Amino acid sequence: MMNCFETRKEFVSFWLGALDGERRQMLLSHLKGCPKCDRAFRAFALTAPMLHARGDAAEGIAGATPDSAPQNIDRLIDMKGTQHANAQRAAEILHRASVYRIPQRRPIHQWREAAAALSAMAAAVLVIYFSLAAPRMSFDDVLTPPDSVSETAPQSGTDFLGQQIPSMPAVSSDLAG
Amino acid sequence: MRGVLAFKRFARSVAEPSDQDLVAGALGDDPAAFAELATRHRSRVERICQRFFSDTEQVRDLAQETFIHAYGGLKGYRAEIPFGAWLRAIATNLCYDELRRRRRRPEELVADFTAAESKWLGLINTATPEALVEAAEERREAKVLADKLLATLRPEDRLVLTLQNGEDLSVSEIAGIVGWSEAKVKIRAFRARQALRRQAARLVRPRKAENE
Numbered sequence: 135m136m137n138c139f140e141t142r143k144e145f146v147s148f149w150l151g152a153l154d155g156e157r158r159q160m161l162l163s164h165l166k167g168c169p170k171c172d173r174a175f176r177a178f179a180l181t182a183p184m185l186h187a188r189g190d191a192a193e194g195i196a197g198a199t200p201d202s203a204p205q206n207i208d209r210l211i212d213m214k215g216t217q218h219a220n221a222q223r224a225a226e227i228l229h230r231a232s233v234y235r236i237p238q239r240r241p242i243h244q245w246r247e248a249a250a251a252l253s254a255m256a257a258a259v260l261v262i263y264f265s266l267a268a269p270r271m272s273f274d275d276v277l278t279p280p281d282s283v284s285e286t287a288p289q290s291g292t293d294f295l296g297q298q299i300p301s302m303p304a305v306s307s308d309l310a311g
Numbered sequence: 312m313r314g315v316l317a318f319k320r321f322a323r324s325v326a327e328p329s330d331q332d333l334v335a336g337a338l339g340d341d342p343a344a345f346a347e348l349a350t351r352h353r354s355r356v357e358r359i360c361q362r363f364f365s366d367t368e369q370v371r372d373l374a375q376e377t378f379i380h381a382y383g384g385l386k387g388y389r390a391e392i393p394f395g396a397w398l399r400a401i402a403t404n405l406c407y408d409e410l411r412r413r414r415r416r417p418e419e420l421v422a423d424f425t426a427a428e429s430k431w432l433g434l435i436n437t438a439t440p441e442a443l444v445e446a447a448e449e450r451r452e453a454k455v456l457a458d459k460l461l462a463t464l465r466p467e468d469r470l471v472l473t474l475q476n477g478e479d480l481s482v483s484e485i486a487g488i489v490g491w492s493e494a495k496v497k498i499r500a501f502r503a504r505q506a507l508r509r510q511a512a513r514l515v516r517p518r519k520a521e522n523e
Contacts, residue, residue: 148444149444162440172518226342228346
């Protein structure tokens with residue numbers, strides 16, 4: 135009977151079919167009786183096609199035509215100076231050899247840039263107006279009620295029905311300490 | 312027989328210029344030489360990029376970027392390294408940069424499964440171990456699902472596992488490409504495997520022992 139450590143050590147051989155009959159049976163019977171190793175094997179089976187592949191599973195894309203080639207390589211043509219010249223030349227060579235197509239610079243929409251500039255200017259004007267030209271009110275001004283009281287508003291010491299509100303008893307000097 | 316093979320190799324070398332000849336030509340401002348190099352190594356470079364990304368457009372982008380970087384750095388190429396290995400290092404570093412740019416979060420994984428992948432996951436949870444071993448060989452989704460699990464790892468974990476298992480590179484070769492020490496490559500590979508198994512274990516349902 136295999137223990138857990140031995141069983142897990144044999145996962146790769148079992149996966150690759152390199153385990154002899156007796157050890158294979160021992161491994162299988164251990165997996166049947168040990169839920170932890172069974173779970174570990176199933177997790178192993180999920181990763182094994184990548185970690186322990188039998189044969190090369192990668193497929194080429196050699197049939198790709200230059201017309202269907204890259205879209206998102208703007209960063210290459212954003213290079214500066216000599217780098218840019220080299221990149222441009224390399225791209226041309228690759229294109230001429232029908233390996234890849236020349237990367238195109240993204241079209242610049244001038245109206246978008248103008249709209250963005252106008253929006254920024256409008257926002258700046260509003261900020262300046264509210265910070266300088268608008269009447270200033272302090273926090274206290276906002277909290278203090280205005281002097282004029284409307285006729286419908288209850289007078290001080292009465293509620294909305296005009297009844298007297300009893301005043302709170304004065305705190306005695308003993309309790310006040 | 313060996314003599315025939317040697318003659319064939321000699322005849323091919325006479326007919327086809329070597330990579331080093333083509334590099335010398337490209338440095339001497341011969342565009343056709345660089346074009347020939349690109350044509351010769353294109354599928355290999357694309358295959359490396361494909362190990363990291365499944366999106367065809369992305370793979371072509373990175374492959375083209377590899378050749379453009381190679382052209383720019385051709386003066387720095389040393390002839391003692393095979394040209395293919397030099398290109399592989401450029402492609403790998405570009406793929407690594409791209410991985411770092413767009414890191415994927417593990418929680419995205421479960422929502423991403425196709426019907427075929429979900430079926431394979433169901434099989435993982437229900438089939439016997441022997442049936443799993445048999446089935447995995449034929450199922451493309453087994454590989455796709457394993458790649459999706461790999462995609463949830465940190466870029467450096469993904470890089471080292473892809474080079475070690477996908478490209479069959481040794482620890483010293485990986486260290487040479489990515490500029491890490493061999494010890495760091497070994498530790499990173501070990502931790503990457505652990506992380507990958509942890510991610511896989513999240514998808515496996517626990518069950519009771521049959522012998523109990």
